[in-house]
Amino acid sequence: xxxxxxxxxxxxxxxxxxxxxxxxxxxxxxxxxxxxxxxxxxxxxxxxxxxxxxxxxxxxxxxxxxxxxxxxxxxxxxxxxxxxxxxxxxxxxxxxxxxxxxxxxxxxxxxxxxxxxxxxxxxxxxxxxxxxxxxxxxxxxxxxxxxxxxxxxxxxxxxxxxxxxxxxxxxxxxxxxxxxxxxxxxxxxxxxxxxxxxxxxxxxxxxxxxxxxxxxxxxxxxxxxxxxxxxxxxxxxxxxxxxxxxxxxxxxxxxxxxxxxxxxxxxxxxxxxxxxxxxxxxxxxxxxxxxxxxxxxxxxxxxxxxxxxxxxxxxxxxxxxxxxxxxxxxxxxxxxxxxxxxxxxxxxxxxxxxxxxxxxxxxxxxxxxxxxxxxxxxxxxxxxxxxxxxxxxxxxxxxxxxxxxxxxxxxxxxxxxxxxxxxxxxxxxxxxxxxxxxxxxxxxxxxxxxxxxxxxxxxxxxxxxxxxxxxxxxxxxxxxxxxxxxxxxxxxxxxxxxxxxxxx
Amino acid sequence: xxxxxxxxxxxxxxxxxxxxxxxxxxxxxxxxxxxxxxxxxxxxxxxxxxxxxxxxxxxxxxxxxxxxxxxxxxxxxxxxxxxxxxxxxxxxxxxxxxxxxx
Numbered sequence: 099x100x101x102x103x104x105x106x107x108x109x110x111x112x113x114x115x116x117x118x119x120x121x122x123x124x125x126x127x128x129x130x131x132x133x134x135x136x137x138x139x140x141x142x143x144x145x146x147x148x149x150x151x152x153x154x155x156x157x158x159x160x161x162x163x164x165x166x167x168x169x170x171x172x173x174x175x176x177x178x179x180x181x182x183x184x185x186x187x188x189x190x191x192x193x194x195x196x197x198x199x200x201x202x203x204x205x206x207x208x209x210x211x212x213x214x215x216x217x218x219x220x221x222x223x224x225x226x227x228x229x230x231x232x233x234x235x236x237x238x239x240x241x242x243x244x245x246x247x248x249x250x251x252x253x254x255x256x257x258x259x260x261x262x263x264x265x266x267x268x269x270x271x272x273x274x275x276x277x278x279x280x281x282x283x284x285x286x287x288x289x290x291x292x293x294x295x296x297x298x299x300x301x302x303x304x305x306x307x308x309x310x311x312x313x314x315x316x317x318x319x320x321x322x323x324x325x326x327x328x329x330x331x332x333x334x335x336x337x338x339x340x341x342x343x344x345x346x347x348x349x350x351x352x353x354x355x356x357x358x359x360x361x362x363x364x365x366x367x368x369x370x371x372x373x374x375x376x377x378x379x380x381x382x383x384x385x386x387x388x389x390x391x392x393x394x395x396x397x398x399x400x401x402x403x404x405x406x407x408x409x410x411x412x413x414x415x416x417x418x419x420x421x422x423x424x425x426x427x428x429x430x431x432x433x434x435x436x437x438x439x440x441x442x443x444x445x446x447x448x449x450x451x452x453x454x455x456x457x458x459x460x461x462x463x464x465x466x467x468x469x470x471x472x473x474x475x476x477x478x479x480x481x482x483x484x485x486x487x488x489x490x491x492x493x494x495x496x497x498x499x500x501x502x503x504x505x506x507x508x509x510x511x512x513x514x515x516x517x518x519x520x521x522x523x524x525x526x527x528x529x530x531x532x533x534x535x536x537x538x539x540x541x542x543x544x545x546x547x548x549x550x551x552x553x554x555x556x557x558x559x560x561x562x563x564x565x566x567x568x569x570x571x572x573x574x575x576x577x578x579x580x581x582x583x584x585x586x587x588x589x590x591x592x593x594x595x596x597x598x599x600x601x602x
Numbered sequence: 603x604x605x606x607x608x609x610x611x612x613x614x615x616x617x618x619x620x621x622x623x624x625x626x627x628x629x630x631x632x633x634x635x636x637x638x639x640x641x642x643x644x645x646x647x648x649x650x651x652x653x654x655x656x657x658x659x660x661x662x663x664x665x666x667x668x669x670x671x672x673x674x675x676x677x678x679x680x681x682x683x684x685x686x687x688x689x690x691x692x693x694x695x696x697x698x699x700x701x702x703x704x
Contacts, residue, residue: 202686295663309662411641431688441699449624452625453626458630461630464622466638468622469638472621478646479645485659487659488659489656539662540661540663
């Protein structure tokens with residue numbers, strides 16, 4: 099085990115804290131120092147709450163010293179995506195319209211983290227209102243990929259993934275509407291999980307698309323993700339779409355890590371043309387390892403996948419345009435008066451505030467959604483997209499009748515250079531092809547790093563998908579593959595990431 | 603199945619921006635009018651998939667209306683609710699005039 103506290107996994111830290119080898123204050127200070135040293139180059143954080151994190155750490159250390167029974171992850175620091183409300187700590191969603199907003203309440207996920215005693219290091223960068231696949235649409239500047247700081251970390255949760263990859267935090271919370279946890283995981287060599295829709299409360303998660311959004315863990319190992327998933331998951335009366343059942347036994351599944359006899363389906367439509375050769379090669383090798391370990395691997399077809407991207411880019415903007423109507427400059431958020439108007443109406447103030455406060459991608463999606471929902475087009479666009487969800491859902495159900503989990507590359511490409519797709523929204527949208535189906539049909543997905551592409555030496559992710567409420571299957575299969583890969587590599591993938599320049 | 607619809611003009615974007623209450627500049631209107639048709643053409647493929655017999659899916663898991671017991675619970679204090687308001691007056695949000703638009 100490494101002696102550098104920032105390199106330890108959450109599980110290792112939890113163990114070291116429980117046996118009093120180390121205090122939460124020491125761990126928290128080490129991570130805050132690391133953030134101070136490398137985040138100038140990475141920009142994973144929009145806000146660092148050193149004071150709050152150290153106070154929470156001291157509190158946990160006191161409670162542990164007094165013999166109190168604590169949560170397993172108590173004292174292990176965490177970073178939270180800036181789309182979840184944190185009482186007393188700024189929450190901007192990466193948008194100018196919420197600059198300086200201090201929420202008066204905690205999201206349920208935040209409340210669970212605090213109740214379990216995890217110090218919150220700060221809020222992580224993201225595409226504005228989680229709209230984007232590169233974190234370049236943050237109003238506060240992009241996050242840089244720790245593997246190559248000239249490249250994107252993925253998005254929208256590039257900040258959470260980069261923070262974990264750069265050893266600024268062992269754990270982070272992400273949110274995933276079309277891949278915003280999994281794709282940054284793939285591009286930064288980290289683990290990201292989108293739980294079953296309704297598995298984690300959305301209360302206090304600033305909504306982009308209410309029927310697609312889901313919060314989940316961002317970590318460096320499968321077991322750490324399971325530990326965090328168990329902590330944040332479960333029924334919440336404050337979220338009417340929350341599943342009123344216990345969290346699947348994800349930690350036990352991650353510890354089982356046995357694919358013998360597991361039926362795995364390779365999704366035929368998610369590969370080949372449009373997928374980078376190095377991505378395809380690492381994916382195929384990983385599947386071969388699973389086969390060698392006793393899994394039964396077959397190819398399956400999900401014919402309606404061809405229409406999933408189109409459905410997603412209708413449902414998501416439609417719901418987003420509706421959800422973002424609440425930013426009206428009346429009760430909170432930035433209010434900007436229209437120029438050259440001494441006595442503007444509320445409607446005029448609303449329109450000028452929204453023009454000043456929203457960025458290009460948010461405006462693009464609001465206009466697209468407004469169009470798809472408008473009279474005369476509703477049936478053709480939004481209505482048709484909802485029917486595609488039904489067809490896609492039936493196709494997935496048919497596939498899961500024959501296999502336990504599905505696999506595909508998480509992202510068709512590795513991390514591309516910053517700025518590459520910024521002016522071509524459609525090209526950026528196409529990168530979400532493998533991740534969005536899970537959101538449309540509400541199933542869980544996990545991205546696991548499976549190596550580096552030969553052509554650019556950048557991380558590649560493999561995605562596992564399971565039926566709704568069978569999140570445990572993801573953890574079992576991914577933990578098995580993680581072990582097989584690390585045996586082959588003789589260590590973790592992230593141990594091969596270039597050392598970041600440290601600023602003292 | 604519905605009639606396929608395609609095409610979006612600059613005037614359409616002006617109208618939509620009004621509906622969405624965003625005071626887009628001329629440059630922004632030009633830009634969106636230029637790029638939205640390609641995006642719409644791509645997403646229009648959804649119109650080819652399902653017939654009238656396929657039900658629409660609004661949520662991936664069945665959603666029922668959820669009621670809670672009618673009991674008083676802690677809620678935001680007025681000063682907390684108003685703390686982030688651009689303007690407030692006597693425990694109320696202060697907003698610009700709501701009538702008199704042209």
